[in-house]
Amino acid sequence: MYISLSDAKSAQNTPETPGKRPTQSATTRVSSVVIALGIVSMFTDISTESVSAILPLYITGVIGLSTVAYGVIDGLYQGISAVVRIAGGYAADRGDQPKWVAFFGYGVSAVARIGLLFASGFAALSAVVAVDRLGKGVRTAPRDALITASSEPDNLARSFGVHRMLDTVGAAIGPLLAFAILFFIPDGYSTIFVVSLAFAILGVIILGIVVPNKHPRAERATATAEPKARFRWRDLNDRRLRRLLLTAGLLGLVTVGDGFIYLVLQSKSGFAAEYFPLLYVGTNVAFLALAIPLGRFADRFGRARVFILGHVALLAAYVCAAVPATGWQLTLVCLLLLGAFYAATDGILAALASQATPVETLASGIAAAQTAVAVSRLIASVGFGLLWFSLGRDAAMIVVACGLAVLIPVTAFIMRDFLRSARHA
């Protein structure tokens, strides 16, 4: 059952014949399921980001605490989220029910929003944030597995591009919505929580009733007329997946957070601190504008090639931030490069992991790749912070840029099997 958001009627009238390859026009179109999942992510991101944008204000202004403890706990949650992510992927593969595992993850986060309405102290608030992060960890890999299962192999990267574009739109709308509410109602935190809850529930409901479930293992069994394969950890020990994980992990080690790059840009250009949030907006706009074009390009030119090229864009962003010249044009170029880096790597990594994993372990493979990135970037952030203070800002930037410049050819060598041909490599 396919329900298209754009052309529900035509989809109904032309049911797909099992086993028959869709026509060429169909392969160039992104599945309506992917669009529906993108909208689910968009609403969920509006929900999450509207709250996290105002959380520090709420903690200091309403609960009346300094934000000391907040930063500490936030780091811890990122670690928990990485572990749960693997579990979510495993559960989706094992039960062959990615939709309902993702549904559970989205549902948990929505339930956490109800807790927000009643959380009065710091402990209650951090519990709510923890549950929200758990939900996010659980849902990501099964959702990406659904995107893969609902897309044609030929336009997989483009499908992920569409999804990430919608996702980023939500991440941009959330904070704006929250600040607009506070502008009209200065103590309107409960209104933000109610709005956030409404968007979270809406996202869960769209997922529940619009997105069809997929059973990647059962469907493959039908297609190949072989008995349904079982989930085997062994499948995850595939040579290609190992190489992808190694590549993602190594490159993650030299990927410092945007926040640091913005600090370099700011201290160099000396623009007013109050414009700092606009840098995030700039990167996000570049990301959402480039997500689909780069996804399409990756489908034609080769996903691994674009993934590596994305890191070249990151290297260019480092250089751009480190050069002694200043000016708003340079800042803009830097933000554009950062956006291009995200557009060329975030969805593409999931697409690459899908290619490198058998259907039986699809969600686990995606989860493993994303965890490798999350953990290595966490290490990179801490490491870069240390470099910053021991060597100074510019030297730290140069060290990381050199590391990336060395690792790009190294990882290109590791990924040589992927890079050899443009299609299905």
Next chain:
Amino acid sequence: MTSRRQWLALAIVSVLLLGGAVAYGATAYARYQARSAAPSDVRTTNALTTTSEPHIVFRNTAQGQGYGKVATVPVEAPSAARALTDQACDRVYATGEVLSCLRIQRGVPTTFRASVFDRAGAEVESWPLPGIPSRTRMSQDGSLVATTSFVTGHSYATTGFSTETVVSQIGGESFGNLEDFALWIDGEHLTAADRNIWGVTFAADDNTFYATAASGGRTWLVNGNLAERTLTAITNNAECPSLSPDGSRVAYKKNSGTPDNPHWGIAVLNLTTEEEVVLPEVKNVDDQVEWLDDSTLLYGLAREGAVGDSDVWSIASDGATEPSLFIEHAWSPSVVTK
């Protein structure tokens, strides 16, 4: 199951959910309007009668008209009707000559600003802050101002908590971020990545100051020197210091909990004898205390069960008395004696 029925269900659910959220927002807006137009919960006056005698400048947190505005009461009669001004500040500090005001400017995006006003209420200087206002202090003659803000709150930046504390001459040069000052702990130069400085208090010479330095979950009371750009640790576990008017003692917050789950009490250190007295306040104090005189301290405590409201309490600096309520519905007190 037909898809038409699904779409209908989805449409109904969307209307209910988003309509419900909008309705909630509309009533919250109406309630806010009604509340801010209502008469204040406390007695207020518009006459600025208190400026010639010793008075206390603070942020009024009584619900109703004038919420969040700077107010004053005489030192001799702290529960008298408060004189309200037009200035809205989240954190305020005043000397006889000037007033430092840190505020959150709500909007898209929300920004933060520091301003200095003269005695007549005219803005002398104003500059943007990088994050949520936390502390501000001025030197006794009103020539130096220190601001501390939390640098966090970007939804995407999860690099953790940090503060930025800047000392500036009013109408002159800025000494910059205190993190760039050389920090000395037990004779060793500390350059750790996570060091943070906050909560400045100035001595009368306009060069010496005290502040908090933190790294690796530990905090120190540091003695700062503006001319030499140095910070030197005096003792540990001390935050948000406040120098007594006679310059002999420093009051600060002392943590009896863990770094992640702090519980702060108040302690007073005699700078000559290095003797520390812990005061009998059992509640969690998250404020930079202020000296009312050489033997009494003032500090704010959030009011339990009331969002965005707080009270100012007083306690003897030698630990001889229990805390007592000083000004209701007030926050961020500063004492102006001349």
